[in-house]
Amino acid sequence: MSANPNIFDSKPDVYTKTSAAATRKFGNRRNKTEFWMLLPSMIILAIISIFPFIYLIYASFMDYALSIDEPAFNNIQNWLRVFKSETFWGSWGRTGIFAMSGLALELLLGVGLALLIYYLPKGRNLIVTLWMLPLFVAPVVTGLLGRFMLNSTYGLYAWFLQLLGINTEIFGNVSTAMPAIILMDVWEWTPLITIIVLAGLQSMPEEPLEAAEVDGADFLQKLRYIILPLVYQTILVALLIRSMDILRFVDTIKITTEGGPADSTKTIGYYLLEVAFRFQDFGTAAALGLTMLFVTIWLGKAFVKLMTKGES
Known part of the structure; x- marks a missing residue:
């Protein structure tokens, strides 16, 4: 069977x-x-x-202002007005200077302080909490604080500068207004870079660092060959967030200099604010806003490409 x-x-x-x-x-x-x-x-x-x-x-293709009863189609006149304007290109140039200087300082300080906090044996949570305080201050309040502290009559920072022989109105001088705005932005937003990078450091695997210590690598070697490659994408994410936000930076400028003196602090964001609400030319302001949007999208794609390249 x-x-x-x-x-x-x-x-x-x-x-x-x-x-x-x-x-x-x-x-x-x-x-x-x-x-x-x-x-x-x-x-x-x-x-x-x-x-x-x-x-x-x-x-952006309309004559759109409060002085006009009915918006009228004007072809591409708004766009021509934007791209032919010397103020437009000057604003982008000042925005580039402001962004590159601010981001460079924020990156160096943020990464350095994140490493310092990461290697602290005690008190890390307390220092992180205190270091985050500027993030809770509104940009308008930052502008008011900076204007008060740098006032040539009663400002504390102005008094220290006078001791160093610098007797000038910081926000009224072309050579000092932009550096002051940059340093105020660095003071407010460096903690954000620090917190993001610190999170990346805390998520690193311990095995490569322990192996490097066994092989006798010093701190600079570990930083260059292990730590920075491991937190590379985290740093790019932090820079992406700040670069997109820095294009819209208008609050502190409005409170302190209003784009002056002699347009030395008039960034593209403040120029858009001025065209829209001072001159009330909403059609041109719409075209300006779209140019800012295109640049922001381009920056986002560039950072995503860098992050993808890092993965490969």
Whole structure:
């Protein structure tokens, strides 16, 4: 009498097929449920983001000002006005100087302080808490504080500068206004770089550092060949956040210098604010805003490319 054939070897498992079909059916039902649950919020986000963006493009081709009763189509005059303006290009140049100087200082100080806090044996949480305090100060308050501290009559910082032989109105001098604005921004936002980089340091694996110590590597060698490559992408994320935010930097400038003296602190963000609310030329302001958006998108793509290159 022949042995009974093994059904598990002779044919596919019916139970497995049924289980897989049930899993797919459940997955499809779950995806549909998630879609319908997310749909209201997606519609709301579309209304508050996509519609204003489309309307901004529409306004950039219109004569759109409070002095005009009905907006009128003016072809590409707003865009021509923007790109022919010397103030526009000068504002982008000052924005570039402000961004590169500020980001360089914030990066050096932020990474250095993150390493210092990371290697502290005690009191790390207290120092991190105190170091984060500038992040809770509104940029407008930072501008007011800076204007008070640098006042040539009663400002504490101005008094120290006078002891060093610098007797000038900091915000009223072309050569000192921009450096003062940059240092105020560095004071406020370096803690953000520090916290982000510190989070990256704390997530590093310990094995490479321990192996480097066994091999006799000093701190600079570990920093160059192990630590910085491991936190490279974290640093790029921090710079991406700050570079996108720095283009919209207007609060402190409005409180301290209002773009002066002689337009020395008029960045592209403040120029947009001036065109929109001082001159009330909303069509030109829309074109300016779109140029800022394009530059921001380009910066984002550049940083994403750098991060992808780091992964490869």
